[in-house]
Amino acid sequence: MKILSDIAALVTGMWITWKHIFRRPVTIQYPEEKRTPYPRYRARIVLTRDPDGGERCVACQLCSGACPVDCITMQSAEDKDGRRYAEWFRINFSRCIFCGFCAEACPTLAIQMTPDFEICKRDIMDLVYEKEDLLIDGCGKSPDYNYYRHAGIGVTQPRGSGAEEKPPVDVRGLLP
């Protein structure tokens, strides 16, 4: 009988909720009690440096392109040594939704997300972080990665001496 199984389903449901009434709540009383987020937690964004201390960010605009709320703006420029870098770099955290697309899009692992989720300011303008506020003195995750070693165009090392590169071809050389 379908009606009997329906009623049984109703009763089962009611029984389950009844049991839950007497369970211990899982709630944490947040400001007093705090939970440590996991290291990969996606909160406040930082800009990291490569192992040699150079800025990882090459201002390629992929993060701002990937950002669904357009909270990242920057201006790229060329340094004296040929490095591409961000002349200014701005994240408007009052817009940021912490989706992590920027970190995922970042080809140089410059943008990374930290577990620091407590970004609260009295003035909304204080949530506009400039490059000075974002740049940290460290590599964050992937401490050994240096983008320019793999880029294949030189810049931090002579051309043809990066990882997985042959020395430059001499088109006038004798060998075929």
Place this chain on the structure above:
Amino acid sequence: MPKLIIDDITVEVAEGTTVLEAAQAVDIPIPHFCWHPALGKAGACRACAVKMLEGPVKGIQMSCMLPVQDGMVVSTTDPEAVAMRRHIIEWLMINHPHDCPVCDEGGECQLQDFTIAAGHGIRRYSGKKRTHVNQDLGPFIQHEMNRCIQCYRCVRYYQEYAGGTDFGVMGSAGRVYFGRFQDGELESPFSGNLVDICPTGVFTDKTARFRARYWDYEMAPSVCSGCSLGCNTTPVARYRELLKITARKNEAVNGWFICDRGRFSNSAVNDPQRPRTPLVDGRESTRDEALEALALRIAETEQLYGTGSIAIVGSSRLALEAALLLPQLAQLTSAGALCYFTSEEERATTTSHLGLLSGGTSASQQEIRESDCIVVSGCDPLQDAPMLALAVRQAWRDGATVYVVGDGIVLPCEFTAVAAVDAVPLAAAKKPVLICSASCNSDHPAGLLVQHSQLKLAVIFPAANSYGAAQLAGEQGGVSLERAVASGKIKGIISVEADIPAHLLAGIPFVAALDWRMTETVRAAQIFLPTTAWVEMDGTSINNEGRAQRFKKVMNPGLPIRGLDPAGHPPHLHRTVPPGGEAQPAWQTLALLIERVSGEPVTEPFSGRWERLRGLDAGSEGVMIHDL
């Protein structure tokens, strides 16, 4: 007309079309690197593989090399073809650096697009990559040989299409190198097109190096204002800064390319010295105040010196919209002179040459490219209208004979020097074209046109909208400012984007200027109103053949963000008008002035026979004004 089936779609195309073009005609994209519509086929990259299922040829074929034939059944999605293309792309990518984040081509890179389209996302090759040393190719073009995929487009363009000899391909097999004999600036005046034509980032625009990404670009169809040819361009701007100018295809005019002068001439728009605020007697003011003062001064001048003491001065670089409003303003202020030219000589030669051009006698660049006999008479196209020289070269490549009258003229093709046009066997030619300059009145071609009915004329005018200015001067009875000032009646000048020589301004008590450049006239003016540059407005200009073309607004006027302190950027600081953004198109300022004087609002510059230009599509080939 052969009929074939591509991916279940029946296509009918002209004889001689390739399968690749036939597919493009029905919006089926086939990856390609070495094939380019302007360069034709090379069969070098192998990326355009398709499978021929039925018909005269079968199996995997290069679609760019294969002319269509009746009964062909083509599949672009056949697993075999897809696998072939995937492998080709993988091979092309073996030595390609992982530098997309620092490559200016990133985002507008054909190699990127086709690599992703082919489904090749991860590099499997674990060996070492070949590298090259770059060359310094001068201030405009950045060289990055590591990115090269050996499609040969650059060298085919540079040597064959543009006739350059200082750039080519060296070496053989796995170490070919595209470059010059030694470091140094590329000599061809069309070298900038390497940036557009390279399917990846070997050649990038050095002037816009590391500035922005394709998806952030502000772009709109535009028209070059460098010379009178009106080549079609797509200027690229970001953050109120004109970054670069790229070529835009217009088969009738410039084809696929533009000259270096047009491409690398954006500095005036970004010039920090550009006047951006209205001035009244050297004091910064608002637009309304300046207009009020201007109307008052006009009235005062006329009171003081009598009616007819005001000269309204336009110029041949002024957009058609504003030029059309000048007669209205002249009438309202009962101006003594309406001028489109400052010098009498320029007015006379331009007007007289204009009289020769009609729908039938005016040669477009396309007609030059298709001509079989070209006479360059008394002008230097490479100097005054470089794209004409390139068009001449294309005709020469197709077998046309080129004759040059005059000394010291260089063309990017072989030519025969003749003493006079009479020595050219024009009568034997089917589609002869005569190229002459409006600034040279010595051998006026009027007589030739009568002699040779099939002869077409390409006149090089001095400036972007000379044609429009001369046309209006003829219709509205415009005189040259030189003559008007000489009459002694003129006591006030309203200059609208005109470059008036200092000696003409010397005795004039009242000068007002509308302009976007810091000219001598602007410095001399008591009242100044800023106007927008061509990339900051919608406008129309008429090129040397009488083709009206629309250019669209690319960016908002205002100081580029680049020069501003980041602390003043939005969202830190918000304002409705960006700093220095008070400029408006000259015709709108004129319309406001006319409204102030007459009380009648002006909402539309095009009226009468010009009305058809209202809805002119910037993406079209333009409208010949002979047809209006």
Place this chain on the structure above:
Amino acid sequence: MIPIELKAELQGRIAAAVTNREAAVDVMKALQAHYGWLTDEAVVEAAGLLGLSPLQVEELATFYEMIYRRPVGRQVIHVCDSISCWAMGGETLLSHIAALLGVGVGETTADGLFTLLPCCCLGNCGEAPTLMIGDTIFGGVSLEGAAELLDQQRNR
């Protein structure tokens, strides 16, 4: 600068060709013979003679294996590494000669006598393995024969 006689000879050779470009290889060969290798200066000179741009000459110079755009020894030894010779021990021959000369492939001996280069096919497959010293081709070269050949050349 090349001697006037050579210049005149080359100009004659160029004049005899239908197009200048056709004579380019001959001119380069002659200049190479004169300088020992095709120096940058020689490229510019060849371009001047041929009415081409230096780049256009360079395109050809870098394309051909036997036009040397880098300094070479008095004799250039080309050892074939193409399929027939490879099958008959061309690889061993090459490394043997390299050991005899005490240089690597592509290098010139300290006395400036020999430059050792691999090359792909000398058109002598019937007598593999084969090598070429200067302009002379030697077929069926054994390891001992190679040592002998080198001695002969050295003593010449």
Place this chain on the structure above:
Amino acid sequence: MIYDPIDIALLLGKIALVFFVILTLAAYLVFAERKVLAWIQDRKGPNRVGPFGLLQPLADLIKLLTKEDFRPIGADKWLFYLAPAMAAIPAIMIFAIVPFGAPLTLFGHTVQLQVSDLNVGLLLFMALSSVAVYGVALGGWASNSKYALLGSIRGLAQLISYELSMGLSLVPVVMLARSFRLSDIVNAQAGCWFIVYQPLAFMIFLISIAAECKRIPFDLPEAEGELVAGFHTEYSGMRFGLFFVGEYINIIVLGGLATTFFLGGWHGPFLPPAVWFSAKVLAFAFLFIWVRGTLPRLRYDQLMHFGWKILTPLALVNILVTGWWLVLRG
């Protein structure tokens, strides 16, 4: 009619008492609901305002009173203002006929613990519950909003449909008690509660009143998933508060009526009658909260199908069976 001043004083006292108790209860019912739902969901519920969050209803009240009183452009001003009152007033008026304790003797007067013991009490209940429909109808219509209008259309159809089965489920009760007077119905259950004779009618009545107070699983007029907040989408501040409190008053009142009709009213051993009555009403309230924490919302067509094709026929059959049974028993 004798207008004895003491009678009038007692009457006013009873009204004041009922008002005070009902409104306080309604406020705390909101609190209780939030707490119980939290427990069901393994949460803690409101616990910040006062000890255990007990002052939460007060805070809510202050919040609602101080919020901006907003009226959408194009809303029908007077109907818009009237609708919340139409929702809350009939709900509280129904309680006038509910006997909430055994008659007391005070100052020599026998005091019915009931504001008004009408001989057609049950009919008055039916009438007033019909009037409550207007709150929903007008609120949704006057808002000039598509969500509100859709909510009110649903509400109208639902309330009218379920009123039918509700009314029909009470007919056997009247047949058993042989009176429309609520005190008579209570007294008729002194021996045995009607739930024993009429389990089916009780179930139908229970379901119908759940639908009448628009509670989950019958909250289609509000349906926040689809309609934002249904008929009161556009209301803010205390006007919204009136709708809100009206719903909880409805729970108490309908709980009281269910107690009266089926659970023997204030009858019960050992404890004082008023305590019995309160306990039964609160048990109903808890049941409603518990159901809300368990069941999902019905689909609209399921709702109408259930009302018209199952509940109403069942109620009719029940009347027939009851009639036969009464006839057979004599």
